[in-house]
Amino acid sequence: MSILIVGSMALDTVKTPAGRHKEILGGSATYSSVSAGFFNPVRLVAVVGKDFPKKHIRFLKNHNIDLTGLEIKQGKTFRWEGEYGWDFSDPKTLLTELNVLGSFNPGIPDKYKNSRYVFLANIDPKAQMRVLKQIKNPKLIMCDTMNYWIQNSRKDLLKVLKQTNIFLLNESEARQLTSENNLLLAAKAIKKMGPATIIIKKGEHGAVLFSQKSFFCIPAFLLESIIDPTGAGDTFAGGIIGFLSTVKKINNASLKSAVIYGSIMATFAVEDFSLRRLDRINKHDISRRVKEFKKYSCF
């Protein structure tokens, strides 16, 4: 079962208490595709500039990712620079250079159009909508966004949400979107916008899954060493859609497991800069940590 992922690819300059790295591989599509690639083949749609290093292309190909949909455009790759404080929470953005991402108009290759599992990572909702118009018979559409789009492209985002099955967002975005402070009530309000399932990302505090009439809270897995939280949310998303692409039925039980797998994928992402740690793990490492997690958070 192939997974289609559309999002950003970036060269990130990241400073954390553990160090500073310049122009390392990043982007929402990158993290989520590598994460999902542990579960099933991924079809990536994204745009980079001519300056995008060849080694990153090889890296992605080695991770179960089809790059037919990667557009290499005249110009420079999207760049982001951020700095994390001692507690590794919300980074201070020092620079955002959209470059070729600014005019990203995702074209879905014909052979991708039958993709059953679609993840619209964080990009302009207009571009997300264009993707939805090109795909044929999706089984599951999962969507991510950010505060900027909620603020500036609310109408377009609401259109996307009408067709979304699973919507990922963080606590403050849920509050911003609904003007509702209470998380339970915010989730109820978002359900009315379309998505039957809402996953609230709480970073180091875990996640909450709202599906049908129930909710499911999972705590985060505690780590001794956090190096770089960049891409944790995208890796989480990749794990979720990756896991769901392996199950027969998407129901409460499989959604719960998916959130747990997503969380575990994210714990690996933060243990090194860029996607370095994800490059060093295998399926066995993932199932071992899932087991550990269940031990540490189940009654």
Next chain:
Amino acid sequence: MSILIVGSMALDTVKTPAGRHKEILGGSATYSSVSAGFFNPVRLVAVVGKDFPKKHIRFLKNHNIDLTGLEIKQGKTFRWEGEYGWDFSDPKTLLTELNVLGSFNPGIPDKYKNSRYVFLANIDPKAQMRVLKQIKNPKLIMCDTMNYWIQNSRKDLLKVLKQTNIFLLNESEARQLTSENNLLLAAKAIKKMGPATIIIKKGEHGAVLFSQKSFFCIPAFLLESIIDPTGAGDTFAGGIIGFLSTVKKINNASLKSAVIYGSIMATFAVEDFSLRRLDRINKHDISRRVKEFKKYSCF
């Protein structure tokens, strides 16, 4: 199995997005004793002034609490005034009037001295130490504190910790006490100070239990209606020691259950001002919510 609880009793003036109430019953010993009283009889040691309303005395007696150790002293009862913002997180303290609490020198009545379960709620570590010197053969000593004592009475607090079995504190206090940002490493450092078990309170994000060589994360129970978070941490503590006083063996399994019971007690506390909601529940309500909680957070 009687539980000894030593802490503060207060008249609180509290403003939250749900309203403002003047001089309502509060205090660390009050919340924790009422909470623990659902599990076993409580012996309270605290001090109030002559102005302390008789109705509060009746209220506490009705909640399984022995008030032999309540000193009613010439002067005014401890007063605290605070205001919570839209997200109900850390309140802004508008007024702290220690009054009779300022010279609190807890005397343990003879008939309390054989208490097996002892909770030293948040008061001056010097006073906590005085309690420890008076009790005879405790099975379990649980201790709470706050940033003020970590900052200003570190030496006295460290003495108390050497005799403490379970230490409760929040994330920022754990970091402040150990100068360690990572929660796992902070817990390890605190273990070296004495307590074999550490419970980190994360408020709306749940709690983490560190015991022996393992840790156990539990998420918070989501509530549609939060009215007043005052006393949530003390109610949590009361539920923990209350539950532990009912089990034969204090081990990983019973500690996990205790943290769950504590969390559930806290969810009731925040559903109304002061201890009003705790006054309206019974044991059946508690076990029902524990069941619901397990449904919403177990795999």
